């Protein structure tokens with residue numbers, strides 16, 4: 001008996017080992033080009049280049065695919081051994097760094113069935129899952145979670161906010177065989193729930209009973225006119241009356257101007273339309289609730305989460321201002337291990353990355369301050385000279401120049417705001 005327990009325990013431990021289906025961290029120089037296939041669907045896709053960007057935690061480990069040309073579509077993908085997530089968790093994870101201060105552009109990934117033609121991948125290529133951040137202006141800053149179900153793409157009904165700063169962030173989607181899901185950013189849960197509740201995959205469970213009708217005579221008026229109440233005799237007064245204070249002008253000529261009439265003013269005694277007092281309706285039955293029945297169109301599906309032949313991960317993006325770096329792609333069936341890998345990659349480099357960025361920002365700010373100071377001194381000196389000369393004309397011109405400069409920097413500030 002004891003032996004049996006030990007054996008089955010060993011078996012149980014062995015059978016839950018994790019599988020990493022796909023992992024790409026771009027750690028071998030140009031070799032990634034042999035693993036990733038650029039789409040040729042359009043002739044003018046933007047080019048991805050391998051770089052850690054302007055600031056990073058580790059010059060080698062933080063190298064990822066960066067979009068390098070503004071206002072372009074991007075399309076590239078990598079293939080792996082096809083698998084089904086039946087009965088297992090599915091984890092899709094990667095990092096995104098919008099170091100360019102992105103104005104409008106995607107940072108998501110698409111997970112495709114294995115029969116996807118990589119050389120022809122495009123925006124309408126059928127995918128299983130689309131997941132990750134999407135930013136456009138102020139209004140769109142969200143994490144997409146789209147699943148294909150029976151040939152149709154379904155968007156999550158909840159709004160998940162994405163990160164919009166310039167640092168690297170870790171995005172994780174977990175899809176479980178019990179049809180629950182979780183979205184994490186930087187290894188922290190930001191959303192979770194069930195597939196059935198948070199997407200419209202299936203028709204609703206209940207519908208209003210088409211047979212049910214509000215019974216005749218069902219009184220759903222909470223208040224009614226008081227039948228005892230009557231309009232007072234002196235209620236009705238005209239809304240406007242001739243202004244009693246108006247006087248015919250002295251030079252009024254009846255022959256020329258016609259008969260004089262005083263202007264009309266609102267009548268202070270006007271009370272508006274009379275309405276009877278409201279009282280509680282003694283026959284009130286409450287609001288009628290339409291009874292619901294089970295929707296005959298609804299049938300549960302325990303396999304919404306299941307994708308049979310997962311085989312390609314792709315980046316299919318549009319970017320206005322380029323510079324986004326995508327890295328640390330992982331597809332796995334082990335939630336815990338994915339978290340660990342997230343900790344070892346993004347988690348290990350995020351602090352030094354932030355530090356390097358802060359140092360760069362500090363230097364930029366100091367340079368800016370010094371430039372401004374130098375300019376101020378220069379201007380002050382110029383003004384002094386002009387005052388000495390007393391040449392009005394030149395001064396005017398200078399004032400105009402200054403004005404122009406001001407409006408230019410205003411515009412730059414506006415542009416920056418918009419970005």
Ligand SMILES: *[C@@H]1O[C@H](CO)[C@@H](O)[C@H](O)[C@H]1NC(C)=O
Pocket residue numbers: 187336337339340343347
């Ligand atoms: C990942 O790092 C966080 C923060 O340090 C920690 O709380 C968590 O336990 C780590 N997860 C794993 C699986 O090691």
